[in-house]
Amino acid sequence: MLIRHDLRQTLSSARGLLFLVFFGLFWAWIFSKLAGGWAEKLGTPQAGFIVSWIFDNEIARLIKERPATLAAYLVVATTLTPLFAILASCDQTATDLGTRHIRFLIPRVGRAEIFTSRLIGAAVLIGVAQLLAGIAATIVALVVHGGEGNAGAIVTYGAQVTGFLILYSMPIVALMSLVSASMASIGLSLLVGLGGYVLLAATLSWVPLEGTVATIASFVIPSGLKPYLLRPELGPALAACAGTLPYIALYVFLGWQVFRTRDT
Amino acid sequence: MAGTPIIKTEHLGRDFVKKRALDSIDLVLEAGAPIGLVGPNGAGKTTFFSVLCGFLRPTRGTVEVLGRPPLHRDLHGRVAILPQDAQFVKGVPVLKQLAMLAELQGFSAKAARDEAARVLQLVLLADAAKKTPDMLSHGMLKRIAIAQAFLGAPELVLLDEPTAGLDPATASEMKNLIRSLDKERTFVISSHNLQDIEELCGTVVILDRGKIVEHRKVSELVGRTNCLTFRLEADPPESIVAQLTAVAQVTRVELGRPGERRLAVHFRDEGEGGNKTQIAVLQALTAAGVAMIEMTRGQSLQDKVIEMTRPGV
Numbered sequence: 001m002l003i004r005h006d007l008r009q010t011l012s013s014a015r016g017l018l019f020l021v022f023f024g025l026f027w028a029w030i031f032s033k034l035a036g037g038w039a040e041k042l043g044t045p046q047a048g049f050i051v052s053w054i055f056d057n058e059i060a061r062l063i064k065e066r067p068a069t070l071a072a073y074l075v076v077a078t079t080l081t082p083l084f085a086i087l088a089s090c091d092q093t094a095t096d097l098g099t100r101h102i103r104f105l106i107p108r109v110g111r112a113e114i115f116t117s118r119l120i121g122a123a124v125l126i127g128v129a130q131l132l133a134g135i136a137a138t139i140v141a142l143v144v145h146g147g148e149g150n151a152g153a154i155v156t157y158g159a160q161v162t163g164f165l166i167l168y169s170m171p172i173v174a175l176m177s178l179v180s181a182s183m184a185s186i187g188l189s190l191l192v193g194l195g196g197y198v199l200l201a202a203t204l205s206w207v208p209l210e211g212t213v214a215t216i217a218s219f220v221i222p223s224g225l226k227p228y229l230l231r232p233e234l235g236p237a238l239a240a241c242a243g244t245l246p247y248i249a250l251y252v253f254l255g256w257q258v259f260r261t262r263d264t
Numbered sequence: 265m266a267g268t269p270i271i272k273t274e275h276l277g278r279d280f281v282k283k284r285a286l287d288s289i290d291l292v293l294e295a296g297a298p299i300g301l302v303g304p305n306g307a308g309k310t311t312f313f314s315v316l317c318g319f320l321r322p323t324r325g326t327v328e329v330l331g332r333p334p335l336h337r338d339l340h341g342r343v344a345i346l347p348q349d350a351q352f353v354k355g356v357p358v359l360k361q362l363a364m365l366a367e368l369q370g371f372s373a374k375a376a377r378d379e380a381a382r383v384l385q386l387v388l389l390a391d392a393a394k395k396t397p398d399m400l401s402h403g404m405l406k407r408i409a410i411a412q413a414f415l416g417a418p419e420l421v422l423l424d425e426p427t428a429g430l431d432p433a434t435a436s437e438m439k440n441l442i443r444s445l446d447k448e449r450t451f452v453i454s455s456h457n458l459q460d461i462e463e464l465c466g467t468v469v470i471l472d473r474g475k476i477v478e479h480r481k482v483s484e485l486v487g488r489t490n491c492l493t494f495r496l497e498a499d500p501p502e503s504i505v506a507q508l509t510a511v512a513q514v515t516r517v518e519l520g521r522p523g524e525r526r527l528a529v530h531f532r533d534e535g536e537g538g539n540k541t542q543i544a545v546l547q548a549l550t551a552a553g554v555a556m557i558e559m560t561r562g563q564s565l566q567d568k569v570i571e572m573t574r575p576g577v
Contacts, residue, residue: 001367002368009353013355099351100347100350101351103317103319103345103347103350104365105365105368106318106319106335107317107335107340107344108340108365108368108369109340109368110335110340111335261321263314263319263320263321264319264320
């Protein structure tokens, strides 16, 4: 009941609509560029050289070995998924706590139901948005590369990419359950979520760490999984998907502890 | 659950960073006539009410509501709360919001809509059903908040400042509503408006500086059968104390502070029918040339609370 209400409210609220419009417009623009020739150009050896120079060989290999449209979509999406997921899930319990609307709810349902429904509501919102973007990316890939007689492979990889991105969004949704319960304000939640993530990601990429420390540090936030999602082989990508689960479990646990024990 | 206190606290305490807001409160409240919770600013009234509602956790001691910790699953739908400062969701019509709350209490979707319409009718806001909170005044939102506390059939209703922000006519309607429903459930009403508490409640709990200073029946506290309070045209002379104390059965005479133009005369309880002492007191006042504007049996609860919570008492 609360999830249904939460989703309906999100989809009709300025914040929810803003997220959907921003998300939809961004991907519409990217897909129009990919369909307009970028994807074909990315598949050429010259582009592969530039990509491997700018990024790394694995990404160049991904674009070469997989349908270029979907590969490019995956590269852009994994970079921007934290941003979109933070935007979509920054509210959760923040508005309930900030406006004290929760005081109307807790005489009727437990805190666990409220926390879970807000978490699931946010997860469904970003999940559905990712699903629609994945379907659109697959359709664009079919239009661009479908004539090459590999429609089945494109659809299969499109489904994989969509699944990867949905799973990759979930640790961020879980992280925002912790941030929103701690901040009790949607604005602060967004600021701390975005600011904290960018700051941590930037720090981890700039601080010169080596060896085991570097490996451990790269997994402090879920972006440490990103290189594995961008490998052309299925195995590392699946391992990265499985790797999201500990993040989800940890962040949800911490978020629940904050929400469970805080005054309302 | 017969015989179980509606509220029971033992050694209840709550600290904030630099302040002890509640200090070892032991209290047992029984079901029945509405119970008022009063006290001056900073007395701990809001903190105590919030702990009873489960909004704040106690630092020490225990609190039970209908035999369970506040907000226990067994209490869902049995205890209703009017929070003072909670907001409704912006942009969603109030009928839908009330129906959603009713659904959370276990009503089916159709029954929830009917129940929401019923409680809107109770607070005389049936016309506002399709309006969103931003289209309603503060007073109307207060009435919607009161309406949500009457969804279903709660056994205990905790109301925080139910008439604050309401115009006198609407406040009167809300008090009538509470009176009309107080036979079916127990109300605990926290308020600064002591006249409302005196009108509505059978028992009052007075808090001051984090402690309970009184828990008694309102009628006993204001002394309707053993005290007369006078509002005078001018501050009375000091000599009036001796003159009134000389009247048989008079036990104590209280003068208001300078400028209050008030006088309270306490005497041995004459019961509801007795009035000999009261007549003698009136005669003594007339003989002393003290002009009065108004006479009330007993003291007002407001005067009593001010007296009991005055610094240094």
